[in-house]
Every structure is written in structure tokens, then in C-alpha cells.
Amino acid sequence: GNSVTQMEGPVTLSEEAFLTINCTYTATGYPSLFWYVQYPGEGLQLLLKATKADDKGSNKGFEATYRKETTSFHLEKGSVQVSDSAVYFCAQDHNTNAGKSTFGDGTTLTVKP
């Protein structure tokens, strides 16, 4: 079945460090891929998405590239800020079933000044 596996956390970085959070998926067909962010005390927010192979999603300095050959969608940011501290979820849409999403378990990022 469809699944999403993401890098276990928690991840602690110093401000301005480089961030990578790994995400791989298994799917039948060609799902859309997403990264969501959940700031403390808030709901899930879409961070970025990619709908087909080799697409790159980007937002707020974060990027992720849809890699069909490695079934991956790793999240990267060149220089993290304290305000990036949050929980990050990788997800895929089941495009054959009305777009319900399958999520990874989340990676908690803490950025220290």
C-alpha cells in the first residue's frame, strides 16, 4: 500500500545551519507530494508541494524535489532560523482515491540561536 517514511527526529541545529529532512514514499501510480509544517500551538500548514517527477517545490527558503527514481522528496533549507522550529510532515496524495493523504510521522526541528 501507499506509505511515507521520514527521517526520525528530533533534529537540533544552530541558527544558519543547513537542514535536510529525508522523506521516501511507496505508492501505486504517481502521487502528489507535500511537506506540511506545524508550528507550536497551531494547525498543519502546507509548506510546499510537487505534483510530478522532477518538479521542485519551494517556499520560505525551503525546497524539495520529487525524485521518482529514488521515490524521495527530501526537504532542504540552506540557512535555518529560530523561527523554523516546528514539526515537519511529509505526505502524499492518493491521486486514485479522491486525494486523501498519507502522512509520515513527523520530524521535530529545534533551531537554537
Next chain:
Amino acid sequence: GAGVSQSPRYKVAKRGQDVALRCDPISGHVSLFWYQQALGQGPEFLTYFQNEAQLDKSGLPSDRFFAERPEGSVSTLKIQRTQQEDSAVYLCASRGQIDTQYFGPGTRLTVL
């Protein structure tokens, strides 16, 4: 415009009580989803509506869980005879014409 809203934000129930959780989607959004998020885990799909039709309820964990969306807008998730394992955050999301789901803040249910 307004986003997805959910109420109540927090609910404490005694084991065996019935609860009802409300979701107000973004106006005009046809699709509505319910997810359950246990502590430390990602959201798990419960059920999906397209307008008033419940097209997929494969994620509902038992027949104690029931969802409705009678007029194709507001939706209610009802849990009968709550158990401790029902404690979780219940998320609602709505979607318009494109594939982006917009999530509400969730209802945190604690069953004592």
C-alpha cells in the same frame, strides 16, 4: 477569507460518553476530510466527503465513529461510547478545485 474552523478546540470526556466534533470548511470547498492524529504521529485518514456524499469511510476505526455532512458544508464527527484509545487530535481539512488541502486547528479529545 476565513480558513477551516473546528470546535470545540479541546474536549474532555469520560469513558463511555458520546462526543460530537464540528468542522466548518472553507466556503465553497467541495471536498472535506477527517483525520486522527495520535500523539507523536502523523495524521491518519478517517473519512472523506464530496459535497454531502460520504465517498470513503475506510479509515473509521470502528462503528462507534460516525461522520455526516448533510448539506455539503459543515461536517460533524461523532464518537459514541468513547474509549481511552480515542484520545487524539481530530483534524478536518477541506479542498477546492486544486489538490491542496487546508487544515483546521484540530480538536484535542482527551478521554478519561
